[in-house]
Amino acid sequence: MSQVISVQRDVSADARHKADDFRRMMTRQGTLVVNLMSSPGAGKTSLLSATARRFGSPARIGILVGDIATDRDAQRLAHLAPTVQLTTGGACHLELPLVQRGWEALATHEVDFLFIENVGNLVCPASHDLGEHRRVVMLSTTEGDDKPAKYPKAFRTSGALVISKLDLLPHVPFSVDAAIADARATQPKLAVFPLSVLCGDGIEAWCDYLLEERRKLLTAGVEAVHA
Amino acid sequence: MSQVISVQRDVSADARHKADDFRRMMTRQGTLVVNLMSSPGAGKTSLLSATARRFGSPARIGILVGDIATDRDAQRLAHLAPTVQLTTGGACHLELPLVQRGWEALATHEVDFLFIENVGNLVCPASHDLGEHRRVVMLSTTEGDDKPAKYPKAFRTSGALVISKLDLLPHVPFSVDAAIADARATQPKLAVFPLSVLCGDGIEAWCDYLLEERRKLLTAGVEAVHA
Numbered sequence: 306m307s308q309v310i311s312v313q314r315d316v317s318a319d320a321r322h323k324a325d326d327f328r329r330m331m332t333r334q335g336t337l338v339v340n341l342m343s344s345p346g347a348g349k350t351s352l353l354s355a356t357a358r359r360f361g362s363p364a365r366i367g368i369l370v371g372d373i374a375t376d377r378d379a380q381r382l383a384h385l386a387p388t389v390q391l392t393t394g395g396a397c398h399l400e401l402p403l404v405q406r407g408w409e410a411l412a413t414h415e416v417d418f419l420f421i422e423n424v425g426n427l428v429c430p431a432s433h434d435l436g437e438h439r440r441v442v443m444l445s446t447t448e449g450d451d452k453p454a455k456y457p458k459a460f461r462t463s464g465a466l467v468i469s470k471l472d473l474l475p476h477v478p479f480s481v482d483a484a485i486a487d488a489r490a491t492q493p494k495l496a497v498f499p500l501s502v503l504c505g506d507g508i509e510a511w512c513d514y515l516l517e518e519r520r521k522l523l524t525a526g527v528e529a530v531h532a
Numbered sequence: 533m534s535q536v537i538s539v540q541r542d543v544s545a546d547a548r549h550k551a552d553d554f555r556r557m558m559t560r561q562g563t564l565v566v567n568l569m570s571s572p573g574a575g576k577t578s579l580l581s582a583t584a585r586r587f588g589s590p591a592r593i594g595i596l597v598g599d600i601a602t603d604r605d606a607q608r609l610a611h612l613a614p615t616v617q618l619t620t621g622g623a624c625h626l627e628l629p630l631v632q633r634g635w636e637a638l639a640t641h642e643v644d645f646l647f648i649e650n651v652g653n654l655v656c657p658a659s660h661d662l663g664e665h666r667r668v669v670m671l672s673t674t675e676g677d678d679k680p681a682k683y684p685k686a687f688r689t690s691g692a693l694v695i696s697k698l699d700l701l702p703h704v705p706f707s708v709d710a711a712i713a714d715a716r717a718t719q720p721k722l723a724v725f726p727l728s729v730l731c732g733d734g735i736e737a738w739c740d741y742l743l744e745e746r747r748k749l750l751t752a753g754v755e756a757v758h759a
Contacts, residue, residue, distance in 0.1 A: 345676075373684070375678075375681050375682050397655035425682070426654070429656065451604055452652075455652070456652070470674070472703075
């Protein structure tokens with residue numbers, strides 16, 4: 306039997322201060338930081354591809370992609386925008402120090418948007434502030450419209466909800482209205498973007514939202530919307 | 533600033549012994565314990581519904597359903613088999629003590645199978661032994677065939693892989709062969725069951741597997757296949 310005695314400080318307050326410092330630094334240089342969370346396979350990487358394509362070249366986008374293993378997502382994105390793969394080696398979510406190392410490793414800091422694609426997990430990432438300005442939760446139509454009530458923290462701490470894979474609606478039992486009602490019962494202020502990366506529906510509204518959020522950042526600073 | 537001093541024993545060895553005790557007790561009474569893991573919305577509850585229907589009445593099945601919040605899954609299952617909802621209140625996975633309380637709360641212990649539906653999360657549940665005889669990971673076709681390599685522990689520690697939502701194959705970019713190859717690169721011994729709860733394809737083979745695993749339990753005892 307091993308025995309460990311540990312002295313634990315208030316690490317959460319410490320982490321919060323560091324996240325605020327990172328957020329302030331990014332605000333000063335005019336880069337809107339977006340933390341994208343969802344279940345595995347909801348389409349985070351596909352949405353970032355479509356977003357980069359919509360913004361065109363030069364897109365002034367940087368991407369940090371978090372995964373437990375492999376660099377497959379970074380391979381999919383690298384031809385569209387400067388991308389760094391963050392590999393957690395087992396951990397179920399991203400934390401700020403890894404994000405900061407990823408930011409340092411990006412080929413350019415001259416970006417209007419820094420997208421952080423979190424590990425595919427609708428639970429744990431919601432508890433970690435990555436210094437983002439906007440937290441966005443994605444829910445795909447194939448996951449079922451009952452998920453916001455069952456996984457409340459990811460929805461409660463987000464500023465926007467992307468409902469993805471609208472093209473599959475004819476084939477799955479999913480009510481967009483029910484999902485939105487469930488999500489807004491948890492977080493009334495959620496901006497909602499139903500879309501299909503495959504068909505392109507809704508991508509324009511999503512990109513307009515991003516541009517508008519950055520405009521707010523440049524004019525007045527943006528408050529982070531999470532606990 | 534708060535300060536906490538904690539004395540921590542080797543809790544992992546302790547937890548392992550308790551899981552082994554629970555497993556042995558269930559082996560003695562002839563109940564095969566199945567721990568079902570997947571991302572949110574892969575179809576765990578639907579699979580358990582189809583399984584209970586296939587086994588017919590009296591099914592001699594008990595079900596423990598884990599969720600962070602709500603009792604929606606238990607409501608869906610309660611008319612098919614004795615079911616207890618385990619609500620974690622925020623935690624991202626089930627642990628043995630909650631499972632044991634659920635087992636005590638079940639209306640009957642006269643069951644051939646105890647199914648534990650874990651919290652929807654392809655990461656954290658893989659690190660917790662619930663005293664199961666068989667760990668089963670589900671992957672739906674809508675999540676993408678690249679998930680086994682990206683979330684290796686859930687696949688490496690499982691004895692079987694269920695590939696769900698086969699009916700959506702015409703509408704999604706998913707190769708069953710690629711997913712199986714990826715999964716078996718991680719865990720060569722995986723039994724694989726592609727199926728569609730909606731169409732009923734593959735349900736018979738899945739139920740035959742469960743019956744065969746229980747037969748082995750009754751004749752020789754079943755070794756748990758996880759780290």
